[in-house]
Amino acid sequence: MRSESFSDSLREEAAPIWESIFIHPFLVEIGEGSLSLDKFVFYVKQDYAYLVEFARCLGIATAKTEDMDSMRTLASRLDASLTIEVDMLERLGERLGIPLEELRRSELAPTNMAYTRHMLHVAYSGPVGEIIAALLPCVWTYQEIAERLGDREQLKRHRLYNEWCSTYRTRSYAELTKWYRGLTDRLASGSDSLTRDRMRRHFILSSKYEHMFWDMAYKKETWPI
Amino acid sequence: MRSESFSDSLREEAAPIWESIFIHPFLVEIGEGSLSLDKFVFYVKQDYAYLVEFARCLGIATAKTEDMDSMRTLASRLDASLTIEVDMLERLGERLGIPLEELRRSELAPTNMAYTRHMLHVAYSGPVGEIIAALLPCVWTYQEIAERLGDREQLKRHRLYNEWCSTYRTRSYAELTKWYRGLTDRLASGSDSLTRDRMRRHFILSSKYEHMFWDMAYKKETWPI
Amino acid sequence: MRSESFSDSLREEAAPIWESIFIHPFLVEIGEGSLSLDKFVFYVKQDYAYLVEFARCLGIATAKTEDMDSMRTLASRLDASLTIEVDMLERLGERLGIPLEELRRSELAPTNMAYTRHMLHVAYSGPVGEIIAALLPCVWTYQEIAERLGDREQLKRHRLYNEWCSTYRTRSYAELTKWYRGLTDRLASGSDSLTRDRMRRHFILSSKYEHMFWDMAYKKETWPI
Amino acid sequence: MRSESFSDSLREEAAPIWESIFIHPFLVEIGEGSLSLDKFVFYVKQDYAYLVEFARCLGIATAKTEDMDSMRTLASRLDASLTIEVDMLERLGERLGIPLEELRRSELAPTNMAYTRHMLHVAYSGPVGEIIAALLPCVWTYQEIAERLGDREQLKRHRLYNEWCSTYRTRSYAELTKWYRGLTDRLASGSDSLTRDRMRRHFILSSKYEHMFWDMAYKKETWPI
DSSP states (O other): OOOHHHHHHHHHHHHHHHHHHOOOOHHHHHHTTOOOHHHHHHHHHHHHHHHHHHHHHHHHHHOOOOOOHHHHHHHHHHHHHIIIIIIHHHHHHHTTTHHHHHHHTTOOOOHHHHHEEEEEEEEHHHHHHHHHHHHHHHHHHHHHHHHTTOHHHHHTTTTHHHHHHHSSSSSSHHHHHHHHHHHHHHHHHHHHHHHHHHHHHHHHHHHHHHOOOOOOOHOOOOOOO | OOOOOHHHHHHHHHHHHHHHHHHHHHHHHHHHHHOHHHHEEEEEEEHHHHHHHHHHHHHHHHOOOOOOHHHHHHHHHHIIIIIIHHHHHHHHHHHHOOOHHHHHHHOHHHHHHHHHHHHHHHHHHHHHHHHHHHHHHHHHHHHHHHOOOOOTTHHSSSSHHHHHTTTTTSSSHHHHHHHHHHHHHHHTTTHHHHHHHHHHHHHHHHHHHHHHHHHHTTTTTTOOO | OOOHHHHHHHHHHHHHHHHHHHHOOHHHHTTTTTOOOHHHHHHHHHHHHHHHHHHHHHHHHHOOOOSSHHHHHHHHHOOOOIIIHHHHHHHHHHHHTTTTHHHHOOOOHHHHHHHHHHHHHHHHOOOOHHHHHHHHHHHHHHHHHHHTTTTTTHTTTTTHHHHHTEEESSHHHHHHHHHHHHHHHHHTTTTTTHHHHHHHHHHHHHHHHHHHHHHHHTTTOOOOO | OOOOOOHHHHHHHTTHHHHHTTOOOOHHHHHHHHOHHHHHHHHHHHHHHHHHHHHHHHHHHHHHHHHHHHHHHHHHHHHIIIIIIIIHHHHHHHHHOOOHHHHTOOOOOHHHHOOOOOOHHHHHOHHHHHHHHHHHHHHHHHHHHHHHHHHHHHHSHHHHHHHHHTSSSSSSHHHHHHHHHHHHHHHHHOHHHHHHHHHHHHHHHHHHHHHHHHHHHHTTTTOOO
């Protein structure tokens, strides 16, 4: 019997939050191919803005990593974020009729601001283990979301949503998630209980923000003032 | 005719947001002495948690300041935040029946988390001018709030709210606000237009968060998940 | 039998370096009252510049500290550094005929640049335990230096050197050193072995820089280019 | 007549330092093919350790960059540093008989420690313009060194030194230098005079450290204690 890894225990503690993500109307309606396109457009613009801030966190994580192998992989991930992933969103934006300049100037909605400031604060102030723990829910929930959505016949009939979803259903995306989990586990195993506790809290908070992010997009959230 | 200072122009741009602060039910009801005590208790606990994060930003601002005089004043402010201001809130908490341990363990509500992560991110990533611009709305709005509330007869009859309010009506608090504004002006005058624009954006965002903070307290905001 | 504390073990590992500090000509000649005054002037100017950078590190340490009591003490130490300690050096500078403006503009000699950049890098990139470990040798070696020098008859006859030395022979300075050691021990006890190892390395490196700092002053070090 | 760019003015101010680099015995003897191999081995190990810290600074620069194009190029440079450049040094190390594990564990000599802590401190505390200004002398001096060395007949006869040198004589390396200079110029043109002055000071200091780095290698510098 394999003992539970640190990331397993994070996943377990976050389970109720993740369940509420999987059944959020935004994702349910994606799965049914019924999500109103304006909500998806809102989401893509916010995701684009989020990705840039996520990349900044990877830059700092690379700077703070001690072992050369992880440093290399993080630098390669950072490069991929700003090329492959940005390109993917820019192509998606183009198909949705979002002018490139508009996409690039997307302003953070309140939940996106809160989420990215949380990640960036951890990135600047904390050790690499805490940074990765704060980034992990984004990477990992997308894999599970895509897994759950992927088989739906209704989704397959919505070309755009289906393509978006399949981005996160590839073998390479699964490898990526696995790598992030492994890094989290390695970093946790070398850390004291106070650090592991902060890792856990960052993971839970980021999981909450993932849920709130889908909600933000569904409601096309604006600043209250 | 005195030319408009940078902080004057910030104040002017933020005017609609500040107006909405001054007429927020939380503050209107403070002025009438009618605010439900549980909302005030919620506020005090969140303000305590906020103050600690504000102090952290002052620590980093001190570290990043170039001229010795500003460095000394910021260090002195930091010390005062963690002694005089914390003590004031701890005494207020005691009178409200909040056990000290509970006050000290106050967990950040969503808006407080977003606001303090914004400030901390600016503190870690930006120059001192941007940090001070992000901190200024808290200091300054309290002075204007207290000025507007201070003469109300109804407030004077509510001993607790009146005392809380008078903390921000002293000559020394007015001097403090003036010093922060002067520092903002000095730092802005030495800064390029990109930095001044970021200072402006931080000031506006913190002003929005000030409004949202009162709203958070009034609604006793909880995490949606 | 009391078990050895973490700071005891640091002190033990650094013993050979510290011994070489105690017998460095700069300090031997201070003890004999024979140190050439121009070397002492050079030292005071460099120490002034060092103190400002040390204070910056305290600002960041305050920002990164979790428990309120340590945060308060660090903020109070920061304030004291920039008032009491700076004033002490400014008075000393005045007696040595160093104009205040010259003292304040003292440019870092190579060793002082290297030492303070080491401390600042740890302050920005590391957790509070690492910061305190990097700052501790400065505080602690001065106490031991002053203890060893303090009884010398020859020193007592050199009014200026004797007064300088007695600054670090007070009960309050001993308390300060003890507090820093206690904080180091508490932070180490909650830390994983990787962090403790980095704390140890920072302590050793700062101890080396302390030795090099005295040597820099004795040689009135200049930039090679 | 083209007006002088900011990087031109930096180059001009640093000219005396750069001249002393070009005539340093380490490089003169490289050009003659007469440099003692143990000094070159020492250099390669220190350069490897330096490169890792340089890459950390690129990670933070990527995080702090505002415009997407620069962010992408910096991320790509970071990735290249940790793959292409590290591989080049690892192959060079192999040919020099340095075991990979020894190369990777190379400990920073005093000058290398001072130089990299300077760069890292700027990276953590300063804006992207200051970071790039601190990194630029390394990139740029290597191009000029290689240009000057490249035609020497004696160098061509020393296969190893010639190959090392030709790494920095490629068209792509010239493009890289040009890109860094252009970025420095763009960032300077948007910056206030205080920031430009700090950029200038970082550039001069890094230029001094470049000179001291060659001297460190020539003397196979060790810690004085």
